[in-house]
Amino acid sequence: MPGLLGLLIFLLLGGVLQDFLSLPVPAAIVGMLLLLAFLIIRGRTPQALQDITQTLSPLLPLFLIPVSVGIVTQKSLLADYGVELLVILTVSLIPGALVCAWIMKGGRSS
Amino acid sequence: MSALLQTPLFWAALTIAAFIAGQQLYRRTGNNAFLPPILTGIVLVSTTLELSGISYTTYMEGGRFLHLMLGPVVVMLAVPLYQFIHTMRKQWLRIALAVTIGSGVTVACAVVLAHFWIGDDAITRTIYTKSITTPVAVAISEQVGGISALASAFVIITGILGALMIPPMLKATRMDDPQTLGLTLGICAHAIGTSRALELGPQQSAYAAMAMTLTATLHALVLPWLV
Incomplete structure (x- = not known):
């Protein structure tokens, strides 16, 4: 539980900072960067945070179902552009994956 | 019956039940990549x-209780990211370039194709978020004027396609050493690619998780200014 409280505090801090500086970045991302800075300064991950990470990580897909179900409100859009979107998503993966792999592989093999 | 269907708790319970059913199906089919x-x-x-x-x-009157947890989960990504800082110290330049250019290329392709082929502004704004892990993609799509439900669908479809296409593609081009394969899966297929990497080996999995988190952080910071 202290781990969850910690996450919520950093989320709230992220919201306050985002609001204060009028950042276009979401509050959760600001909170994540604040937590990262905290961990770097502290030099290790507190046990409570490690525990909550292990508890919440497997549940992540569950928390994403409600927003994803919102696809039912986009039926006309999918009927109009479904095939095009599938082709775009497939085609755009190929150059991206090859460039990633080429950069990561490059140098080490030669 | 109709009273039950109006109860928020019913929909929260149904969502959890549907997720458990999904986990069972995934396990029973030997972790089929088509069935996350x-x-x-x-x-x-x-x-x-x-x-x-x-x-x-x-539905959302019940669903929002689960949806609320996305905030703390995104903050939580700092924990694995912090642990990766040690791993990537020696290779930071190559990793940074692969994450920046690789994810940039795939997003640019998708955005250009969507802009000229479909030409719907909301779709184009949404497709920018296709390479970010879903919780972050949902938050960003709201920020840049996209459609969050559609963002989630794009990310999940991209993840499934990437998990299926990337391993054979890199094998064919002989770039399938564990580190390269893991990194590419993490950048291009985020969480679903990362769970595929977990099945391939520990090194693939660590590089995939790191690449996924770095890509999400980079895009979360850059896209709101760019779009």
């Missing part, structure tokens, strides 16, 4: 809504 638990969960809940004629707004 989240996809089964979405299909089951959406079908129930369609059949019962209940609106998404009514």
Whole structure:
């Protein structure tokens, strides 16, 4: 539980900072960067945070179902552009994956 | 029966049940890449809504309790990211270049194709978020004027396609050493690619998780200014 409280505090801090500086970045991302800075300064991950990470990580897909179900409100859009979107998503993966792999592989093999 | 369908708790319970069913199906089919638990969960809940004629707004009165947890989960990504800082120290330049250029290329392709082929502004804004892990993609799509439900669908479909296409593609081009394969899966296929990497080996999995988190952080910081 202290781990969850910690996450919520950093989320709230992220919201306050985002609001204060009028950042276009979401509050959760600001909170994540604040937590990262905290961990770097502290030099290790507190046990409570490690525990909550292990508890919440497997549940992540569950928390994403409600927003994803919102696809039912986009039926006309999918009927109009479904095939095009599938082709775009497939085609755009190929150059991206090859460039990633080429950069990561490059140098080490030669 | 109709009173039950209006109860927020019913929809929260149904969402959890659909997720458990998805996990069971995934395990029973030997971790089939076409059947990530989240996809089964979405299909089951959406079908129930369609059949019962209940609106998404009514569903969300229950669903929002689960949705609320996305905030703390995104903050939590700092924990694995911090642990990776040690791993990447020696290779930071190559990793940074691969994450920046690789994810940039795939997003640019998708955006250009969507802009000229479909030409719908909301779709183009949404497709920018296709390479970010879903919780972050949802938050960003709201920020840049996209459609968050559609963002989630793009990310999940990209993840499934990437998990299926990337391993054979890199094998064919002989770039399938564990580190390269893991990194590419993490950048291009985020969480679903990362769970595929977990099945391939520990090194693939660590590089995939790191690449996924770095890509999400980079895009979360850059896209709101760019779009």
